Amino acid sequence: MDMLTLSHVSKAFGEHTVIDDLSFSVAEHSVFGFIGRNGAGKTTTINMILGLLRQDAGEIWVNQEPVHYGQTTTNRYVGYLPDVPEFYDFMTPKEYLSLCGDITGMQKAQKNNRITELLELVGLDGINKHIHGFSRGMKQRLGIAQALLNQPLLLICDEPTSALDPLGRKEFLDILSDARQYTTIIFSTHILSDVERICDEIALLNNGKIALCGTLDEIKGLHQGSCLEIVFDSDRDAAAFQGIFPATKQLSDVRLSFDKTTKTDMLHMMQYLAEHHIQIQRMELLEATLEELFMEVISE
């Protein structure tokens, strides 16, 4: 079952079209990486899913229910974490979570248990100072706690890691990995290593459209061929080899690089090297990284 579906959604601010006929769906219990550079329209899309912005065209469904602009009832299924969550900083984390629990109408006992559980999960248990004195990382952890409070079916995180240091990011992604057991996660980001770490599926947003969409393996598979790098023993061998197999790039006297090389190409080269007794130090088939794919798509 799809937890979120967007169908032909468009949005423009004045003359500027931000989202152009966007359609995609997110399957239940998956971690969906929503990637794109700054200004690609990720936050706009998220705001429409939350009913904070009205789309000009198209429809959005959360858990099979349509999203209405304004005070949408579908938000009861949603946990939301913005890039920089802002809290009432005169409260303690426990008080803030209690406020959120009361707004969503949780029962007192259930609410208290859940708050204890979540504060422990995010490592804020026993912290009784006001949110005013919290670091960015602590605020982000409280942010994830409030987003998970009412066990949402859909957790939307809008660039949650961009303001965090590497340790904070790791901790955050670990929490998110745990949460995937009971919720579907949409994770918008421009940090591709985060996507590779936790996402099952990704959609790359470019110029308001989905430029790429699928599982991580599928997307990497789309990139025809990989880059092969050979390091020779001597520059003479390298030059001779270049005569047969013209390299795309000569990285140094002894180091050649061949773009868009398939495994068959590689075998041909290995056969030639063996037959001609050419000694090499290293031969490596480099897989396309998400970053290369990203650059390729957005430069088109």
Next chain:
Amino acid sequence: MKQLTTFLRKELLYTIRTGRLLILTILFILFGVMSPAIAKLTPWLMEMMSDSLAETGIMITEMEVNALTSWTQFYKNIPIALIVFILMFSNIMTQEYQRGTLILIVTKGMKHSAIVIAKGIVLCFLWTAGYWLAFAITYWYNAYFWNNSIASNIGFSAASFYLLGLWLLSLILLFSVVFTSYSNVLLASGGCFLTVYLLGLFPKLENYLPVKLLQCTNLLFEGSSRPDYYYAVGITLVLCVVNITASILAFNRRTRLKAASQ
């Protein structure tokens, strides 16, 4: 209903923890004490200065001070308390937009109307408590030093100014829903007051406008009649209801809950 009481609790916690409640209490106690104190001290001050004034040719004769002097002073001072109150609370909504604190609350399913109503109740509660505290203190001192019976319509005139305060606060609430910045809220509310004040200069309109309530001091003296104020009171009450209703309706339509976000 639960959302409303939850948000009310949060608002009260805010006024307590940020020290606003303490400042307000001190402010209104000060304004309550000030009027009888000034009235009490005036003859003594005059006596102190009489010698130097005599040199300039001004003769001080025996001054009579009574509860009326103190009440007149009260209505001279209390507008300052109202202005301070307005300056302190004009950001009641705008600071939420500026910081984006409402985003998480609203995406949790909080009803927009509950937010506005809670803010309105808090404004009304603090103004009511503060104003009547100042009034009660002045009343008590006046009764202690002099005799309140010399002034007529004490309750009615006090309620008139209180109502004027409520009208201004309802304007603050309305413009807080419309505008995102503190200065715009103040400018719009100030502009509104000024317009009504200027309209009040036309004798034909005078009795039908909230600014008429500023003249409530006159009611303390013999000769003024209460019915002159009835229209102004009624119209101000209606305006308060209109402003609050408009605030709720406007906020229900408002979706830009964070300043400068797309």
